[in-house]
Amino acid sequence: DADVTQTPRNRITKTGKRIMLECSQTKGHDRMYWYRQDPGLGLRLIYYSFDVKDINKGEISDGYSVSRQAQAKFSLSLESAIPNQTALYFCATSRRDGAYNEQFFGPGTRLTVL
Amino acid sequence: GDSVTQMEGPVTLSEEAFLTINCTYTATGYPSLFWYVQYPGEGLQLLLKATKADDKGSNKGFEATYRKETTSFHLEKGSVQVSDSAVYFCALSDTNAGKSTFGDGTTLTVKP
Numbered sequence: 001d002a003d004v005t006q007t008p009r010n011r012i013t014k015t016g017k018r019i020m021l022e023c024s025q026t027k028g029h030d031r032m033y034w035y036r037q038d039p040g041l042g043l044r045l046i047y048y049s050f051d052v053k054d055i056n057k058g059e060i061s062d063g064y065s066v067s068r069q070a071q072a073k074f075s076l077s078l079e080s081a082i083p084n085q086t087a088l089y090f091c092a093t094s095r096r097d098g099a100y101n102e103q104f105f106g107p108g109t110r111l112t113v114l
Numbered sequence: 115g116d117s118v119t120q121m122e123g124p125v126t127l128s129e130e131a132f133l134t135i136n137c138t139y140t141a142t143g144y145p146s147l148f149w150y151v152q153y154p155g156e157g158l159q160l161l162l163k164a165t166k167a168d169d170k171g172s173n174k175g176f177e178a179t180y181r182k183e184t185t186s187f188h189l190e191k192g193s194v195q196v197s198d199s200a201v202y203f204c205a206l207s208d209t210n211a212g213k214s215t216f217g218d219g220t221t222l223t224v225k226p
Contacts, residue, residue, distance in 0.1 A: 004157075031212055042203065042218040043158075050212060058213075090157055094212070101146065101207035103214055105157035 003027045004106035006091050012112045019078045021109050023091030030096035032074040033103065034058075034066060037088040046089075049074055050096065081113045116141045120204050120217035127194055127224050135189040135220045137178075137204035145206040147171075147180050147187040152201040152219070161189075161202070194224045 004025045013019050023032065031050050035043040035058075045058030047066040055068055063085060067075045078085055088110050092103040121136040139147065146165045150158040162171035167182035176191045187204060204217040 033213075035216075040218060043216040045213065048213065092158075096212075101209050101212060101214060102148065102160055102163065103150075103158075103207075105150075105159065107155075107157045 004091060004093055004104055006089075006106040006109050008109060009107065010110045012114065013081055014114050015082055017081050019081050019111065021076045021089055021091075021111070023074045023076070023106055025072050025091075025093045025104075025106075027093055027104060028071075029093035029104070030071065031094045032068065033092040033094075034064075034074070034076045035090045035092065036060070036085075037090060037108075043090065046076065078111075078113075081111075083113045086111060086113045116145070116206060116208060116215040118204050118206055118215050118217035120202075120220050122218075122220070124221040124223060127222070129196055129224055129226050130193045131224075133189070133191040133194045133198075133222070135202055135204075135222070137187045137189065137217060139185050139187065139204075139206050139215075141185075141206055141208065143208060143210065145208055147178070148205040148207065148214070149176070149178055149187070149189050150203040150205060150216075152203065154200070158203060194222070196224045196226055198222060199224045 033048045034046040049055045049068045065077045091106040117140045148163045149161040151161045152158045162173040164171040164180035170179045178189045201219045207214045
């Protein structure tokens with residue numbers, strides 16, 4: 001069974017629609033992250049959370065919001081989707097007490113905004 | 115801020131060829147360094163890591179040495195296989211801040 005799961009895996013939507021991407025983990029990790037991947041641009045951090053009450057903006061948070069519903073769940077919302085938010089989105093986790101901050105990734109959600 | 119620069123791709127090699135993917139970094143502290151691999155249709159997974167200067171990380175025939183004097187962490191493999199075809203990401207982690215910085219990724223294609 002996957003330790004970090006993301007739903008949906010693929011989504012096509014229209015400009016202006018509100019979209020929620022969900023992430024769940026069974027690893028028991030405190031820290032969770034949302035990244036987007038664009039060709040040639042690597043991974044860019046959108047938001048991260050160190051526990052349920054600690055949520056922080058990453059380098060590209062504009063146009064996105066998040067909710068940490070529980071230690072195991074971290075959702076990403078696009079309030080009003082636009083075409084340049086078309087990308088591959090990854091959720092990741094890491095241990096709070098991890099010495100190296102190794103990250104564990106979900107399989108990704110491919111989002112297309114028309 | 116922290117940054118990671120990777121050798122531009124794509125890289126195409128024949129099976130059993132020697133692989134080097136260059137990675138250099140800029141960081142204010144003493145980061146841990148990582149190589150992650152992304153196979154088609156999957157998320158990233160850790161390939162190897164090194165946590166202090168002169169450490170060598172190794173896994174599945176891949177190696178990388180943490181070179182503080184040259185701020186580098188180059189990935190090498192002596193003999194690549196078709197199954198090594200993937201995207202490789204160099205990354206650093208600021209353990210205190212709990213965040214990672216990734217390079218742009220290098221696509222490797224190995225032909226039989």
